[in-house]
Amino acid sequence: MESNRPKRVDIIFTMEGIDPLLVVEKTIKKNPDDIILEMIDSGLKGRGGAGFPTGLKWKFTRNEDKAEKYVICNADEGEPGTFKDREILDRVPEKVFAGLAICGYTIGAREGYIYIRGEYNFLLPKLTEKLKKFNEGLKKIGLDFFIQLRSGSGAYICGEESALFESMEGKRGEPRNKPPYPTVAGYLGKPTAINNVETLVYAFMISRIGVEKFKELGTKDSRGSKVFSVSGDTPKAGIHELELGMTVQQFVDEFGDGDTKAVQVGGASGGCVPRKLFKDMIIGYEGIPTGGSMMLFNSSRSMYNVLHDYLEFFTEESCGQCTPCRVGCQQLLKGIEAVKRGEKPPVYLEDLKKLAKTMKIAAKCGLGQSVANPFISIVTNFKEEIIY
Amino acid sequence: MADVQQIIKDATKIHGIERKALMPILQAVVKAKNYLDDQDLVTIAKVLDLSAAEVFGTASFYTFLDTVPRGKYVIRVCKTISCHMAGKDEIIKAIEGALKIKIGETTLDRQFTLLTANCLGWCHKGPVMLVNDEVFPELTPQRAVEIINRYKVELD
Numbered sequence: 001m002e003s004n005r006p007k008r009v010d011i012i013f014t015m016e017g018i019d020p021l022l023v024v025e026k027t028i029k030k031n032p033d034d035i036i037l038e039m040i041d042s043g044l045k046g047r048g049g050a051g052f053p054t055g056l057k058w059k060f061t062r063n064e065d066k067a068e069k070y071v072i073c074n075a076d077e078g079e080p081g082t083f084k085d086r087e088i089l090d091r092v093p094e095k096v097f098a099g100l101a102i103c104g105y106t107i108g109a110r111e112g113y114i115y116i117r118g119e120y121n122f123l124l125p126k127l128t129e130k131l132k133k134f135n136e137g138l139k140k141i142g143l144d145f146f147i148q149l150r151s152g153s154g155a156y157i158c159g160e161e162s163a164l165f166e167s168m169e170g171k172r173g174e175p176r177n178k179p180p181y182p183t184v185a186g187y188l189g190k191p192t193a194i195n196n197v198e199t200l201v202y203a204f205m206i207s208r209i210g211v212e213k214f215k216e217l218g219t220k221d222s223r224g225s226k227v228f229s230v231s232g233d234t235p236k237a238g239i240h241e242l243e244l245g246m247t248v249q250q251f252v253d254e255f256g257d258g259d260t261k262a263v264q265v266g267g268a269s270g271g272c273v274p275r276k277l278f279k280d281m282i283i284g285y286e287g288i289p290t291g292g293s294m295m296l297f298n299s300s301r302s303m304y305n306v307l308h309d310y311l312e313f314f315t316e317e318s319c320g321q322c323t324p325c326r327v328g329c330q331q332l333l334k335g336i337e338a339v340k341r342g343e344k345p346p347v348y349l350e351d352l353k354k355l356a357k358t359m360k361i362a363a364k365c366g367l368g369q370s371v372a373n374p375f376i377s378i379v380t381n382f383k384e385e386i387i388y
Numbered sequence: 389m390a391d392v393q394q395i396i397k398d399a400t401k402i403h404g405i406e407r408k409a410l411m412p413i414l415q416a417v418v419k420a421k422n423y424l425d426d427q428d429l430v431t432i433a434k435v436l437d438l439s440a441a442e443v444f445g446t447a448s449f450y451t452f453l454d455t456v457p458r459g460k461y462v463i464r465v466c467k468t469i470s471c472h473m474a475g476k477d478e479i480i481k482a483i484e485g486a487l488k489i490k491i492g493e494t495t496l497d498r499q500f501t502l503l504t505a506n507c508l509g510w511c512h513k514g515p516v517m518l519v520n521d522e523v524f525p526e527l528t529p530q531r532a533v534e535i536i537n538r539y540k541v542e543l544d
Contacts, residue, residue, distance in 0.1 A: 082509065122523050150411070153418075153452035156507075171407075172446055229512070238512045268469070319449075
């Protein structure tokens with residue numbers, strides 16, 4: 001059984017023998033195109049949830065022929081069940097800064113920003129102080145790159161990259177239409193490489209430990225490891241860095257409390273995996289992708305309450321800009337309440353599923369599009385709990 | 389009372405007077421007095437050469453940029469799923485009892501405002517609350533009240 005356990009990894013948080021500035025100094029001796037080839041070869045995909053190949057993102061931004069470009073670290077971690085970026089910024093901020101600097105050098109940017117959610121304001125004094133030293137260090141090694149901090153103010157939607165740019169530009173955090181993508185027109189309309197906190201640290205560590213070491217871990221579609229935020233009904237709540245490619249069953253064997261009936265993979269906007277699918281579902285880009293949020297529910301929990309919480313969350317956090325999301329979230333919430341009270345027949349849930357599917361197609365951004373994930377997976381697999 | 393003019397001036401020194409300076413300026417005022425009144429928004433609009441409606445539009449979008457009066461200490465209890473499962477309802481009840489206010493209300497002496505918030509990012513250590521920028525994870529009803537009482541003492 002032992003070999004069936006998820007493999008623990010220590011790449012993100014280790015500082016053993018690592019001088020971030022020294023790694024940056026060595027890396028910027030390489031040709032940017034070679035760094036991009038390494039990143040593509042490593043198979044690293046964005047760790048914020050969307051899973052876009054990091055090397056390609058850097059390549060597209062580098063290829064844009066503009067004098068002004070930006071690198072942004074997306075630390076607007078708001079997905080329910082996720083808290084890894086806070087831990088990373090708290091414990092190894094220099095590795096994040098170094099990842100930003102390497103990205104900046106590679107794509108040809110001179111300015112980098114860390115956009116950190118307002119809920120983490122308590123981290124700012126420490127980060128400001130460490131960043132000041134790091135910026136001085138960058139000057140010393142002769143890299144023309146400067147990193148600044150920006151704060152959010154309690155809007156989940158600002159984790160959506162184009163909403164984040166709007167916010168940084170002093171506007172309401174309302175997502176933009178895509179295309180153009182950020183690599184072409186991002187912050188202030190300039191080419192922008194925007195990466196999750198964890199992605200930047202992996203990019204940094206690939207420079208440090210080499211592509212081969214990274215590629216040894218994971219599967220063909222999901223290379224490397226990932227930091228998981230584990231919460232809910234588990235005796236091992238907290239941060240765990242694990243090799244990618246495990247099944248939900250393996251995960252539950254390690255983290256469950258013996259009575260796990262469902263795992264919500266990827267936070268409120270992710271999907272709910274019921275017990276009967278544990279064995280077949282792989283956690284990764286080939287199965288069920290996740291930004292790291294893993295919430296376990298045991299049989300004492302009502303999945304109606306879980307879904308109700310999620311829908312309330314989306315109703316409040318929808319920016320209200322597009323109708324499918326603004327009205328859709330409200331109607332899904334009202335709909336399950338009406339079914340629960342017996343005012344609507346159980347078959348009404350089928351209509352609501354259609355609405356969720358429409359939102360997936362018609363909503364403007366990832367928020368509205370992903371409401372269908374929890375809705376359909378929970379309503380389909382726990383229909384009785386929703387109705388009775 | 390916080391000198392809002394001075395705060396805005398200091399913020400523009402760091403962030404400039406372009407539109408991209410708007411969030412840091414709004415945040416600086418909120419940090420000092422916990423909310424933005426109409427006069428603050430008009431002043432900021434003038435400094436940045438924007439319409440007051442644009443500034444209000446931005447400010448009113450963000451949960452943490454309050455445009456109604458708030459207490460000196462704004463308490464935000466996380467209400468999202470993990471904290472819900474860990475017992476946020478009991479925490480809210482305890483604080484409501486200690487301060488004699490309901491969610492969304494401010495104490496008569498304008499010292500405390502009680503609000504709920506969506507996921508604060510402490511799901512492994514819920515229930516959790518913020519008091520202004522300070523975070524308090526792993527709450528029990530008793531601990532929550534003790535923390536509130538500590539703030540009350542600070543006020544005296």
